[in-house]
Amino acid sequence: MNAKVKLQRIAVLVSTGRHPVSGTPRYSRNDAAALELGRKLAQRHGAQLDVIHAGDPADPALPDYLALGAQQVDVLPCTPEDDAAQALAARVRDHDLVLTGTRAEGAYDSGMLPYRVAALLGRALVGAAVDLEVDDGNARVRQFLPKGLRRRVEAALPAVVAVHPLAEVQPAYAYARLRAGSVQRASAGARVPNADAAAWLSGPVTRKPVKFAAAERRSGHARMLGATTTESRGGNVVNAGSSVEKAQVILAYLREHQLIDY
Structure with missing residues (x-):
């Protein structure tokens, strides 16, 4: 060459x-x-x-x-x-x-x-x-x-x-x-x-939805008890208020558990 x-x-x-x-x-x-x-x-x-x-x-x-x-x-x-x-x-x-x-x-x-x-x-x-x-x-x-x-x-x-x-x-x-x-x-x-x-096989790709999951902050002993007993995990049920207020509650929960960064 x-x-x-x-x-x-x-x-x-x-x-x-x-x-x-x-x-x-x-x-x-x-x-x-x-x-x-x-x-x-x-x-x-x-x-x-x-x-x-x-x-x-x-x-x-x-x-x-x-x-x-x-x-x-x-x-x-x-x-x-x-x-x-x-x-x-x-x-x-x-x-x-x-x-x-x-x-x-x-x-x-x-x-x-x-x-x-x-x-x-x-x-x-x-x-x-x-x-x-x-x-x-x-x-x-x-x-x-x-x-x-x-x-x-x-x-x-x-x-x-x-x-x-x-x-x-x-x-x-x-x-x-x-x-x-x-x-x-x-x-x-x-x-x-x-x-x-x-x-080859070609076709459209469908992205699976990503499920948000809050990080587990309980102690190991509490998690073991939760696996053997039925208990409430907490949370809020919001029935009253406007759609904007309900959305604010959801955003506050996502930010608290660092599931979103905005």
Whole structure:
């Protein structure tokens, strides 16, 4: 591998996400950080920047990447049963630097796509990048580590870099850029089915309600007696008063037992 590769082509692989409350389709915040890093590098080195997505060209979340600075989003038609890593690796084989987020924003996304793409390309992978510079054919990456630690590593181009959500960039959303850009259906090669797709089961996730339980403040002897006898645990039954006054009683109880912090 040539250690003096000049940075001429950058690919940013983007996915789509959903708002955690409303479920509305939106861009992935992890991939938005990768896009912003790619834009800065492209401007600094005069490189070509390609933003690529494997999925549905009609996905309503894709235009968000235009507003974040992509002039065009190339979409490789891909179904959930297809192997997206194979399609993306074939598309970015001629790029000097491939940027991705650490993982997509679905409930059970594995975060394996950057590793699979790097393995298919036979290139080095650097993960959890919070800062990135390219000089003299090398990608100099500052990595995120637990407990606030950071580490600097280098990888010779061509390489794959997965960007951490805490990367030191601030993507800016501009509606004018959304109107000026375009989402294009790219020509893709033969689709490769994913061998594990038949074992997958997809469906909505229903969050189970969290039951509040006040901390037990009685002594061990009192708790043992309570386990063998029937006794009142205390509390107030509020029948009188307005709905606001009843709500205040409930809030006072929750604050007293530190079940809420507001």
